[in-house]
Amino acid sequence: MTVKIAIANQKGGVGKTDLCVNLAASLSSFSFNTLLVDLDPQANATDYLTRNNPQSSTCDLLMKDEIKLEDITLKTDFPNLSLAPSSIGLSAAQVQLANEVNMQFRLKRKLKALDGFDYVFIDTPPSLGLLTVNALTACDQVIIPIQTHYFAMDGVTKLLDTVNTIKEDLNPNLSVKGIVLTMYDRRTSLSKEVEEKVRNAFRGKVFKTVIPINVKLAESPSHHQPIITYAPRSTGAKAYLNLAKEFVG
Amino acid sequence: MTVKIAIANQKGGVGKTDLCVNLAASLSSFSFNTLLVDLDPQANATDYLTRNNPQSSTCDLLMKDEIKLEDITLKTDFPNLSLAPSSIGLSAAQVQLANEVNMQFRLKRKLKALDGFDYVFIDTPPSLGLLTVNALTACDQVIIPIQTHYFAMDGVTKLLDTVNTIKEDLNPNLSVKGIVLTMYDRRTSLSKEVEEKVRNAFRGKVFKTVIPINVKLAESPSHHQPIITYAPRSTGAKAYLNLAKEFVG
Numbered sequence: 181m182t183v184k185i186a187i188a189n190q191k192g193g194v195g196k197t198d199l200c201v202n203l204a205a206s207l208s209s210f211s212f213n214t215l216l217v218d219l220d221p222q223a224n225a226t227d228y229l230t231r232n233n234p235q236s237s238t239c240d241l242l243m244k245d246e247i248k249l250e251d252i253t254l255k256t257d258f259p260n261l262s263l264a265p266s267s268i269g270l271s272a273a274q275v276q277l278a279n280e281v282n283m284q285f286r287l288k289r290k291l292k293a294l295d296g297f298d299y300v301f302i303d304t305p306p307s308l309g310l311l312t313v314n315a316l317t318a319c320d321q322v323i324i325p326i327q328t329h330y331f332a333m334d335g336v337t338k339l340l341d342t343v344n345t346i347k348e349d350l351n352p353n354l355s356v357k358g359i360v361l362t363m364y365d366r367r368t369s370l371s372k373e374v375e376e377k378v379r380n381a382f383r384g385k386v387f388k389t390v391i392p393i394n395v396k397l398a399e400s401p402s403h404h405q406p407i408i409t410y411a412p413r414s415t416g417a418k419a420y421l422n423l424a425k426e427f428v429g
Numbered sequence: 430m431t432v433k434i435a436i437a438n439q440k441g442g443v444g445k446t447d448l449c450v451n452l453a454a455s456l457s458s459f460s461f462n463t464l465l466v467d468l469d470p471q472a473n474a475t476d477y478l479t480r481n482n483p484q485s486s487t488c489d490l491l492m493k494d495e496i497k498l499e500d501i502t503l504k505t506d507f508p509n510l511s512l513a514p515s516s517i518g519l520s521a522a523q524v525q526l527a528n529e530v531n532m533q534f535r536l537k538r539k540l541k542a543l544d545g546f547d548y549v550f551i552d553t554p555p556s557l558g559l560l561t562v563n564a565l566t567a568c569d570q571v572i573i574p575i576q577t578h579y580f581a582m583d584g585v586t587k588l589l590d591t592v593n594t595i596k597e598d599l600n601p602n603l604s605v606k607g608i609v610l611t612m613y614d615r616r617t618s619l620s621k622e623v624e625e626k627v628r629n630a631f632r633g634k635v636f637k638t639v640i641p642i643n644v645k646l647a648e649s650p651s652h653h654q655p656i657i658t659y660a661p662r663s664t665g666a667k668a669y670l671n672l673a674k675e676f677v678g
């Protein structure tokens with residue numbers, strides 16, 4: 181049974197793409213067959229995993245009835261890791277989606293035949309617009325990265341409200357798998373303070389594994405390799421392998 | 430003559446709010462009368478400058494014809510610095526705006542009577558949606574913060590295309606005041622590489638002053654004070670004062 185997971189947080193730059201790519205890659209290194217669906221028009225996850233400019237994308241998947249998931253899915257250089265790439269055309273699709281009767285369900289319709297994938301991860305843009313709503317409607321679980329900075333806590337309540345509304349009206353399967361603390365800087369008291377606040381506010385929902393700030397994580401996208409390939413002995417790689425173990429645990 | 434400046438970049442978490450608040454505050458410390466307009470539904474700039482929950486906001490300004498700028502503008506604790514606060518209602522306003530004939534000009538209509546302000550800075554959300562389009566249509570200049578990380582370069586061409594389109598059809602006054610490199614980490618070669626790439630790609634358009642990564646900048650929002658008040662001797666405060674000098678220079 182394929183498990184579908186959305187990575188979402190409308191706050192920008194909190195590590196959604198970093199988490200989506202590196203958690204998916206870590207699970208694929210444990211021999212789970214994993215698909216990454218890039219639903220962000222910025223196409224950062226696509227750029228992270230491939231140097232090529234894909235022919236078709238999730239934009240076609242959402243807007244053209246005849247396009248199926250296998251028509252756009254690419255094999256990556258990394259075993260057991262496939263990619264449904266994004267393109268800049270997706271930002272126009274967001275506006276066009278609003279004219280469709282089934283505007284929230286476009287992605288869900290296309291993620292039905294997932295033979296052979298153990299996990300599907302969906303990267304989303306920094307907003308609670310129709311692209312993120314499509315991801316949350318199509319998924320079974322959502323993981324929320326929270327940067328260990330002051331602003332990061334602000335929007336989480338609104339995000340959880342949106343998740344609850346979607347669960348009630350659009351997708352009864354949806355649950356919050358957990359919160360992951362990202363860009364944790366051991367050298368500053370700020371990270372520790374935010375960690376305590378988040379663990380108290382969302383008791384029992386926060387992964388034990390914390391993703392540290394690590395320059396290798398900032399470098400790996402330019403090498404188009406996930407951290408476990410680019411810098412396997414880095415603190416970033418170790419953290420993601422631990423997170424993957426905790427995720428399947 | 431009031432100069433109106435939008436801070437924009439659809440990439441999330443690149444330091445838009447940090448730049449908007451701290452550049453505005455630095456200019457107000459030079460005795461320029463400065464207004465900050467928060468057009469981001471996350472209301473991070475509002476949270477940065479005030480502990481109170483404002484009564485009315487830029488949501489009312491955009492959606493209610495009878496509400497004027499002075500009805501929502503607040504004095505802050507910082508001399509010469511006023512705030513037109515945001516609220517979460519602004520995210521719904523973005524959808525409602527799309528039904529208005531003059532959808533791109535709602536903010537411009539309200540920023541006509543700016544008596545006594547030397548500068549108006551507008552903070553925008555991480556998207557090129559109608560809120561950012563309203564900011565770019567109302568402004569004379571746009572400043573683009575670019576984080577010195579790999580993904581940061583990706584979206585700038587699309588942003589510049591949007592600025593050109595708005596300049597041609599909606600706002601002939603609009604020009605790019607410049608690009609500011611943010612979150613610069615002297616310890617890593619990544620920042621240096623991105624800086625060289627950006628300065629070569631946008632020759633002559635990049636401010637000399639670079640904003641360094643500085644934990645005091647990450648801490649100052651939780652104290653609801655701009656960096657020049659919270660930590661006046663920090664590298665962050667010095668950088669913003671230099672940027673402000675370069676900006677007026």
Ligand SMILES: Nc1ncnc2c1ncn2[C@@H]1O[C@H](COP(=O)(O)OP(=O)(O)OP(=O)(O)O)[C@@H](O)[C@H]1O
Nearest residue numbers: 192193194195196197198306392393394398441578
């Ligand atoms: N733990 C980390 N250590 C160092 N750099 C990181 C870390 N996590 C992410 N980054 C870098 O920080 C930047 C922001 O991360 P990322 O792009 O993953 O955030 P995002 O939430 O996906 O952003 P957006 O809201 O634009 O989609 C990127 O340049 C990324 O490479």
Ligand SMILES: Nc1ncnc2c1ncn2[C@@H]1O[C@H](COP(=O)(O)OP(=O)(O)OP(=O)(O)O)[C@@H](O)[C@H]1O
Nearest residue numbers: 192329441442443444445446447555641642643647
């Ligand atoms: N130079 C810096 N040094 C350290 N921390 C910084 C710096 N600039 C910004 N930050 C912190 O990094 C985070 C992201 O910055 P900020 O919120 O200003 O970006 P943004 O582009 O406005 O994000 P969004 O896309 O969500 O609007 C914030 O927690 C902020 O306090």
Ligand SMILES: [Mg+2]
Nearest residue numbers: 196197220224
């Ligand atoms: Mg992203």
Ligand SMILES: [Mg+2]
Nearest residue numbers: 445446469473
């Ligand atoms: Mg912001």
